[in-house]
Amino acid sequence: MDKKLVIPGEFLSDDANLADEGTYVEEGKVFSSVFGIASLKNHVRVVPLSGKYIPRPDDxxxxxxxxxxxxxxxxxxxxxxxxxxxxxxxxxxxxxxxxxxxxxxxxxxxxxxxxxxxxxxxxxxxxxxxxxxxKEGRIIDVTPSKVPRLIGRSGSMIAMLKNETNCNIFIGQNGRVWVTGKDKDIELAVKAILKIETESHVSGLTDRLTRFLKEEKDKKEKGPGKEHEGKEETRIEEQKEDNTEENVEPAEEEKQQKVQEKAEEKKSGGILDELLGDEK
Amino acid sequence: MSKPEKLIENGIRLDGRKPDELRPIKIKVGVLNRADGSCYFEFGGNKVIAAVYGPREVHPRHMQKSTSAVVRYRYNMASFSVEERKRPGPDRRSIEVSKVSREALEPVIFQEYFPRSAIDIFVEVLQADAGTRTAGINAASLALADAGIPMKSLVSACAVGKVDDTLVLDLNKDEDNYGQADMPIAMTPDGKITLLQMDGHLTRDEFREGLEMAKSGCMAIAEMQKAALLEKYSGQIGGDAIE
Known part of the structure; x- marks a missing residue:
């Protein structure tokens, strides 16, 4: 495997030209400078498991x-x-x-x-x-070095998360995550994000997270209201002014909620439907 | 306690160790949730806990350096860490230990990565049994790594000394009190010495031999330090399967 857990000072490569972030070069050899996960593909780099956010232009x-x-x-x-x-x-x-x-x-x-x-x-x-x-929603903190993992390869992880939880999620490079949506959904999203943070270094994370989200949903006896297409379209990018978007957002959200509720009513096989069916 | 008649009998020390044997070591990384990095370290009868905060803003402001981080190291003994109650607060000894320990760690920290910031290291001795400064340095170096601070390598430390005209590794309390020499040493795994103090007398040859003993002691500790760091993340699902 080309990824492994390394400690500061661990030898990584003989080729000084490959040295990237999280490493240092001494006498033509590359060593790890942080405690983290080293990847040896193309470039030798080590992603630390903890650490503070250091600002860079365009973040x-x-x-x-x-x-x-x-x-x-x-x-x-x-x-x-x-x-x-x-x-x-x-x-x-x-x-x-x-x-x-x-x-x-x-x-x-x-x-x-x-x-x-x-x-x-x-x-x-x-x-x-x-x-x-x-102005609304919840902001949670994660370890800044785990931001790339939270976003996933070309945004796959975050797209999945937005889809599954019906929340809009924005991840700042400094490890602050902004979640908006319904209270229940926010709770689920926050749980999932914290799970990603603690398990970011273990393989098969996406699969485990999908399972986790499913289990959580079943626990809450929510219907299988997963398939809401187009939900993750980032609303932020479309708006122009602070004031107008404040007005637009709730309306949009309400509409989506209604659609969601309808969808849930129509679908069969969910635990919610079963319960309702019994009562009827 | 009065001086024992013999500190070494038939090549075996009072606590049953051979002259070149370390005391048992127990390490746990990441014991404090609020600190950026932390480590609990047991070195024989020594029990120390180290916490690292930072890099963070420097207070008071005038201490900050415009081109690099300042490293601050506070070594403190709990009042209950020794038999006779230790008067709390910094004293001559703990200020000295803080200074030399800081200087033992500074060479490995990439301070220039964080201008105008501070890296604070706190070491609390919960129980003292000779060699607390070395235990503190071992713990602090792990806490720094745990905090994600870029370093050239870890630092390991242990002491050598002379008792009953024999060189011994890692002195215990009696050997420290009644021995002829005590020499704490800290070094990086590639053998660069970052701390060397000596109290008592050694001949040149004894010094050279002692240095070699300390080196092998530090190497053994370095291995344990590495294992302790890796252990923090191996206890989770998937073991070493890292993505």
């Missing part, structure tokens, strides 16, 4: 406002370094005095890292259609 992350200063919002980005969101990076022109009317301490935002300088000054922006404030 899409979820931040929480910790301070409003003269012309910057100071944002907690779950890293040793704080993020700076300058007033000019807000989508609209606003006055210094009005800053906390738009974003106040404790507000969560989806934001983009525009620049990180050598002294780790992190600059953020909200100037993009995808970027905005988070």
């Amino acid at each position: 899409m992350i979820i931040g929480i406002i910790t301070e409003v200063s003269f012309s910057n919002w100071i944002v907690d980005i779950r890293s040793p370094y704080e993020g700076l969101l300058h007033i000019s990076e807000f989508p609209r022109r606003i006055e210094n005095t009005d800053m906390s009317k738009y974003l106040k301490v404790g507000d969560a935002i989806i934001t983009l890292v525009t620049d990180v300088d050598p002294s780790m000054k992190v600059e953020l922006t909200l100037n993009d259609q995808k970027l905005r404030q988070i």
